[in-house]
Amino acid sequence: MIRSIASNVLTFLIIALAAASGVIFWGQRTFVAQGPLEQAICLRVAPGDSMGAVAQRLEAQDAVSHATLFRVGANYSGRSGDLKFGNYLVAAGSSMDEIIDVVTRGGQSTCGAEVNFRVGVTAISAVARELNPVTGRYEEVASYDPAAEEIAIPAAFTELVNSDAIPRYRVTLAEGVTSWQVRDALQRIDILEGEIADVPAEGSLSPDSYEVQPGDTRASVIERMQIAQENVLAAAWAERADDLPVDSPEELLVLASLIEKETGVAAERAQVASVFVNRLRQGIRLQTDPAVIYGVTNGEGVLGRGLRRSELDTPTPYNTYTIDALPPTPIANPGRNAIAAAANPDETPYIFFVADGTGGHAFAVTLSEHNANVARWREIEARRNQ
16 A cells, blocks of 8 residues: 555656656747747836836737746846846847847847937937837937027927937037037037036047937036047057158048048048148148138138138138148047048049039149149039029
């Protein structure tokens, strides 16, 4: 009798152990297997959310098949306490393991809303966009001009910012903006705090996109831009071509700013750089209008008209028609590509260039070639003005 009971207990334990092993095996496979989500979703993890609450939300959206298994898997892998709030793009078919990695890895939100303060050469704008999880593309919701005399913030913009979307904020500098323009723009961005006492040194800010948070100080944003530019300039100076007619990283930055303001065509930068380098080597004045304009405006806004003859004839430290070398400072904040072009210009015989009507330039070696290019450009201008 006792043997029979012991045998039955042992059989039960073996069956129970086998069943448990089967459950564990099933759980492990299900945890890493492709999930049931058919279309990507944007998952919001709010401050204070638990992994259990997130699991229930995912199950309700058919992103996971078993909320309990999701939570147990997070506990078992030691990640249940690493939940980071934000908005996260969950791709179709994501496994539970992949989703947990997304919501515990941290970093910037990967979906939801974003507000981008764009600082351009001629204008600034605040643009609110929201990610469509199905297309994977940000779609503009609303925008406004922070520099307008009477700022009209669209209701859709305010609703998005004040919603549960946890917007990501960015400040994006266009290549060629001046430091005065950056300072002026940052002072108009109301999520930032503090004042910028002085205009940062011209050329010291790296055109790029910077993530910011409400409450960040304007001074801290400027410091990040300066550190980024220092790193870009140091790397370019270390890899510069031999025998450049500049003696320091500071002079390289001045040259890069001239290149930046002369062309918006990426493929041309190294050619424009070659013209300036050839002129410096041959002792020919640079004769670049953007430098003259900087001497007129001091970088404070846009001239908004053509240069007058008197301005071309009046000597200033930035009038490259009257000075024999580089201006004393940069005339804008050049981007990394313009700095790279200044450090490694093309090898060309060109010493002239003029607009060609396509957005680019026509280059020339001799004055007669250049004059012919200028004549063609004036014909194009005349036709456009008819």
